Amino acid sequence: MKIVVCCKAVPGSVTDVAVGEGNALTYRSQFQAMNECDEYAMEEAIVLKRQMGGEIIALTMGGITTQEVLYTAAAKGADKIIRVDAQVQDPRAASKVLAAALKKIGGDLILTGTQSRDSLSSFVGVATAQQLDVPFAFAVTAIEKDGDNAIRVRKELGGGRSADVRLPLPALVCIQTGIQPLNYVPPARLMRARQQRPTSLSLADIGLTQADLAPRGYRIVGVAPPQRTRQAQMIEGSPAEVVTTLLAKMKEVR
Amino acid sequence: MIPTREVYWNISNIWLMYVLFVPAAAAFLYGFWRHFRAWGATLPADRTGRVGERLRGFAKYVLGQGRIHGLGRPSRLRHLYAGAFHAFFFFGLILLFIGTLVVMAQEDFGLHIMQGTFYLWFQSLALDLAGLFAIVGLCMAMARRLFFKPARLENTQRDLFTAPVLLVILLTGFTLEGLRIVATNDPWASWSPVGAAFGQGLAALLSPESLRPLHASLWWFHLVTVLALIAALPYTKFRHVFTAPLNIYFRPLEARGAILKPIDLETVESFGVKALEQFGFKSLLDLDACTECGRCQDACPAYASGKPLSPKKVIFDLRDLLHEKRDAYEMAEAAETAEAPPLVPDLIGEDALWACTTCMACMEACPVFIEHVPKIVDMRRYLVMEEGRFPDTMQQSVRSLESRGHPFPGNTTSRLEWTKGLDVRVLGEGESAEYLYWVGCATALNARNHSTARALVEILNEAKVEFGILGEDEHCTGDSARRMGNEYLFQTMAKQNIDTLESRGVKKIITTCPHCLNSLKNEYPAFGTNYEVVHHSQLLADLVASGRYKPQGDFNAKITFHDSCYLGRYNGVFDEPREVIAARSGTSMIEMERHREASFCCGAGGGRFWMEEPSEQRVSNLRAQQALGTGADVVGVSCPFCMTMMEEAVNGQKGARDVRVLDIAEVLRGPERK
């Protein structure tokens, strides 16, 4: 089985965030890491490969610095690492690029996370599946093989309910966090992984032009730091007093 | 008549002595040769230079027995009884050994020195007393083992054998001397008072004609016992007679805080220590130098709090493995194949390995300068760097370091939050100030420590010290990453920080965190830096002494001061925080028993800050008990990690008492001002 894992490079902490030219966010960040949801997808891919054999391809897009996440993927166990050289923030454009790249790469099973830490839109995975015209499942917590050409997945429906779904391959699955424990990448393996050269695809290689990346229907109006509401109250006093106040508060809320 | 005595009086066939000497010497040499071979041949360069300093240390710690008695050190590190008995037999046996050399010079090299005043004063009187002191020392040591053994000592069969053998040698020596004195009616008997007393006693018990035959047979018995002891030396813990002085000579001379050596990430093929053979010469010599005194275990906070770590046991276990391996095959060959089972968890449990706070109490206590901490970190390095195997909660902290540049998972506080309403300059690229105040993550991101930073900044402003901070561009120094064994992450952080510091032309740094201090001052220079780094306690002590800052108002409090490991034991800063506290009028100081070099960790170091632990196993609770036990109203600290640990533990245990934990800057500025 050929498994492609889409992993996004996200900034760790950012400062000086602003809306810049071309409706893009600008910020300073010294740290880049693999988006945590995608890391779960990567861990699941490793487990699937162990069970069914095949190969794992890690795919990302962005400037040269995003290669860092590919090294992490390789250190975790990706066999091939590919970067599409395109700077995209708009989720719709991102799905377009990914779909085009995936068409070129091929793959039986495409894994993504459910959302990225920076834009939190949960859009790209599903939109990519639609453009590839393959079946998909969102917020998946378990995958198993079902015959030669299909998988069975358990997906969360919200409210604590879940459903088992059968997907014929090729298919795209958005992995829910916690599907596998995250393994810490030993630095020695990371350093060895750095010896590899990622394959780099240009927009032309996947049949797109810069014009395809223009954001449509999605505009960043402004950015603001989260408001601290200071709603937390510290209850003071003896244990008995604390409990009394606490009970009163609970009644109030109900 | 010239005072002297006949050597080998009453002994015939003296050639037999030389014959017997050969196998003893062979066993002795073979035993030590095997040790040497096992340690490996190469001494690292940093252990061979600075010969003068090494010799001075040798004089102080071997001849002067500096760390055995611990005179001049805090009471926890003073061992008067053990120091006395050790000195008694150490010097006693050395003198007796010199006496034997004199005999050899006389008999085998024809130097006729054993006569006249020298004979009377040295060869008779001094050696007589040396023997007496050695016997007293041995009896004191045996009495301790038998009747009031400290828990840190274990009685092994070998211990029960060696001391009595030495005693037998000394007693037979005196008996021989006594027999000779009586039988020859020695005119200088009064110069050998102990021997003469033995002689008189024996003369009263024995018939005159039995003296000579008894003397002859006892002489051979004495000789054989001595030779047997010599032969056995390398095979018992008494090997420390040779290995301990060697170990002291090769002791680390760099600053305590620079003892973890950087790994060359570009060239090294495997990281850390997986198997015993990967330890270098000095680490293996350490194992054979151990005197089994147990003082490291006694000092260890992890052990005291019931965790499965004892630094003594780490050394014992590694040593036993070393001996097993050395007996089984050549270490050198094994180093190449290195397919041995891993040390962790096969020999040393992961729980034990991760229990270490890297507090250095063990190394401070060890009389022979054994280096426990670098070994523990080397084993951690293997687990983390090669296998990514370390406790979950530490992993979260490391992930946060990697992705956000600070070790507090989930913390989204801005690094500038504490500066609100204060006059603090944030240095951008290309801007500089006389001092850089390196705030540190634990101070900037933890609300409780904000008032420490604020107090310091207010004092600096009042004293007109020109300084700036890095604001959001400051990131963790990597201290805890390094101690968790993640050398790669440490070096990544270090290089990034050095770039930031260079871009501000930084020369002088103030830190509030002793961990930051240690990295910036002792560890970054390995990457080409040369900053003058001071802890705020040092700067504050200076400002007060020079009158640039005048504390205002009284603060009536009994204060006990908790020495941070990384400020005290690591960087030798003990006086300044106390000076700062004393500078505030109204305060009085009460020391805990474990203070200064003997201080007891708060439990946060070595990555332990991020470990969950049940309350009864918390080092901080033990320390809080010690602090509360002094009756102080204020527990002074000088480290943001100590602050968190101590405040939580003190609050949990103080009951109805009003006890506060304060940083020394808060004490100086006035804790009432916010």
Ligand code: SF4
């Ligand atoms: S450094 Fe401290 S915690 Fe670690 S073994 Fe030594 S005494 Fe124990």
Ligand code: SF4
């Ligand atoms: S390591 Fe040092 S302190 Fe510990 S038992 Fe051995 S000699 Fe004593």
